[in-house]
Amino acid sequence: MRALAISHSASVDEWRGRERALQHLGLDIETLCAQKWTEGGAMVTPHAQPGERVTGVRTVGTHPALFVYDPRPLWRALRRNPDVIDIHEEPFALATAEVLALRWLSGCRAPYVLYTAQNLDKRYPTPFRQLERWALRHASGISACNSEAARIVERKGFPGQARVIPLGIDPSRFTPSPARPPGPTITVGYIGRLVEEKGVLVLVHALALDERLHARMAGGGPLADRVRDEAVRRGVRARVELVGALDPSEVVAFYREIDVLAVPSIPRAGWTEQFGRVAIEAMACGVPVVSSDAGALPEVVGDAGLLVPHGDAAALAYALAHAATGSAQRLRERGIARAAECTWDAVALHYLDLYRSAARVDSADASRPVEIIVVAYGAQDLLRAALEAVETLPVTVVDNSSSAEIRALCEDRGAVYIDPGRNAGFAAGVNIGLRHRQRPGADVLLLNPDAVVSPSQIHDLQAALHADPRLASIAPEQKDRAGRAARVEWPFPSPVNAWLEAVGLGRFEGGGSFVIGSVLLLRAEALAHVGGFDEHFFLYAEETDWAYRARRLGWRHAVASGVWAVHEGGATSTDSRSREARFHASQERYFRKHFGARGWQVARSAVWVGSMVRAALLRGERRDEARRRAALYRLGPIRVEARIAPRA
Known part of the structure; x- marks a missing residue:
């Protein structure tokens, strides 16, 4: 794999220890840095060590966020088409925007990763705020030197999980000396x-x-x-x-x-x-x-x-x-x-993993295990059937109902039982299961309590997942207990798709697709790349949100043809009114998150118009359903949810 690293601070020879350690790991890395830079009050210039591919580039400006490079060396390096680009500058920096513009103009389509240390949530002036958001939304990875900086870039638009990687030191220089004997001072x-x-x-x-x-x-x-x-x-x-x-x-x-x-x-x-x-x-x-x-x-x-x-x-x-x-x-x-933990060798291993993730270098292992996570809420009999079918595999049950009966059932079936102490929703339950993995590095199957799938079908599902290194998730075809097939793959919601659906042109919806989360196998690398589920989604649309973030990072989703599971949709919920309110409230959260307030209003008006037209044309129960939908979107789904289906 070939990497291009661009970092003004790499002009400090000692701070290129990361690049030298990556070379020792077999990575072909080229480094562009500032030809001259003031660091620690002194002017520094790079001096390449034997075997290093480092080029000093002229810069205009002295502030780390307000300088630009001479574009010619950058252009030549980008035209060599690296497999991954490491822009070791802040997302809001002018240099970052310059590199991304040159990347586009040069025709280089290599994924890029960014660096951040900014652990104060600042709102930058125009155009830096817009440059930052664009850079984050299209990045394939982020390295942050502290946890708060990682969370900030995630909140600002990076669709995945930022990696917290420490700054490095040279262990050959910084070595322990004998302890100083105690003295009076x-x-x-x-x-x-x-x-x-x-x-x-x-x-x-x-x-x-x-x-x-x-x-x-x-x-x-x-x-x-x-x-x-x-x-x-x-x-x-x-x-x-x-x-x-x-x-x-x-x-x-x-x-x-x-x-x-x-x-x-x-x-x-x-x-x-x-x-x-x-x-x-x-x-x-x-x-x-x-x-x-x-x-x-x-x-x-x-x-x-x-x-x-x-x-x-x-x-x-x-x-x-x-x-x-x-x-x-x-x-x-x-x-x-x-x-x-902060030696250059240790830091380099983290960056190599980040680069491989961004470049989608498949590290699939044919013998990789599958771990199952079930988020339960009552429905003991349904859960029993689900657990009996997979009792030979590692299963973790997160019980949002804190039920003694569910605990006893898990002990009887050999599943790990976790009681979170409250019902924080499906997404939170999944994340609790992910934090308590039995098999770190395993692919993870999310299994609804009202779904049944066999180990052989899971094996086939995993084989299909790893047949395509671009797949983040895969689902089996599904049918209910009566044998009726159910739709598993859906187009991502968007304002445009909402209007296509409203005017009866849903067959023309585009923008990619996701698969539903009732029986959903997640690739381990994608989980590490995208991160867990967004806990703002209490119920519904959490897998849609995760899949959309994965798509923005370059992943895909698919249905495994010929692999079947049984799923009795809605069997764990008997309150249809509450279920409908939660579903559409989650849709509102999804639109607001990914398309902003304006995008939500466009989608909301589409659903309201479509519902009003159906209410005028249809009769009976279907007309009443359309009227309820129109009223729901007129009032606002999140507002209605808060009134009739408050969270526990």
Whole structure:
């Protein structure tokens, strides 16, 4: 597989450790980076190591979000048609828009992945907001260096599940040194900009609260003079050493001269910590870390360091002393283990998996198991029949009814029973089952309690799924207990399709199709790519939403011809009025999510017009049904659902 990586920050030779590790894994990777870039207050230029394919590209602009590349090297690289493009820039950046425009103009159709560190949910001005949304909606993957950044891009339009991948370090440089023997003083290290949001004044205050603490502060910034003045004011000037900016070659030696590293950052309205690479570097060198709770620091540090409330000098002073004395050995061991998760080799494995997912490189295993998830709500007799048919396979039952009878049935049939404690809906139930997988890496069969399918049919279903590497999901043909066939494949809802249906031209509906979720086999790679179900859908349309997100990521869905299952639709629900309200409320949620408020209004008017026409032309029960449908859409399905079918 051939990858093209575009990253202005790859001009820092050490930060191309990811690319070198990917090469060692057999990936053919070409890197384009800034020819010159200011990083850490110094101008850096790339110097390719033996075997590296790295090209420095001229840039116009100096802000990470407001610069562009010389388009000519990008054009030539895109014309070489890589298998995947890694745009290691923020989705809202001008450089990202430039690369995507050149990708389209050059005829390159390789899927692309993006990077984000932005863990504040910002609304950018035009045109950056529109550029960000377009980039996210068409991306095939996202890497984020913290969990909140991943959730933000998902909320903003990325259809899949963003991968949280840490920033990397070179384990050949950042290695543990022998533990420093305890002494009468504690040397506290700080590396970073000397600015207020980095908490340097809080650190100076902390020194005044414990006379054992001495600080070595590396870095430059506008607050340097104020730090000196504050140290004088608090009577600790003799215990504060400002060493200035460090050359990268001096960083390891700095860590070896301190007892504990402080990362006392303070979040601001427009800024917070996005990762905190210095914490991982210090841990790798065996240095205990004390950090504030700003931004991503709790996630990065975890239980491998000590966390204190941001801005709390007393808590910081206590934790620094404790980390360097009583907890030093424990934190040293945990820190070294945490840093091992962030080596370039470990990071490269995550990126290789991301690239393979984006490029749809099939890693199917003919012996891969299938795991079954059933979301139940009462209907014990129906569930018994479903479980008896698949008792030789691993089954997890998520019981939204919290029923003692269902628990006993699962124990009797050998199924894993999970009681979520409340009825949060079908999508939430599926996600609970996915979080408690019995066979990680297995394909997952979603099975309704009122459906019956045999292991041999599941085997045939899985064979059909893996016969096409583009398939995310597949369903069998279905019939009810009387032998009547039921429709399984449906076109995706859209405003255009709603009007085609309204005027009697439903046969011309387009835009792809999905298969219903009563008996639905999901490919493991697609689950990892798309993520779980959207829990805003309480009942109905959750599989439609998942399938649509998968389609936007390049996946397809199909029916396995000749493979049959029995499904008694609606057998677990006896309240038709509530069922209809929930169904159409889910349709409204789907339209609002994927087509916005305007798209929903277009679809809503289509259904209302179509229902009114049918009410005028039909007679009897069908006329009454059309009238009810028109009234439902006039009032708004979600509003009606809230009144007659409130959630538990």
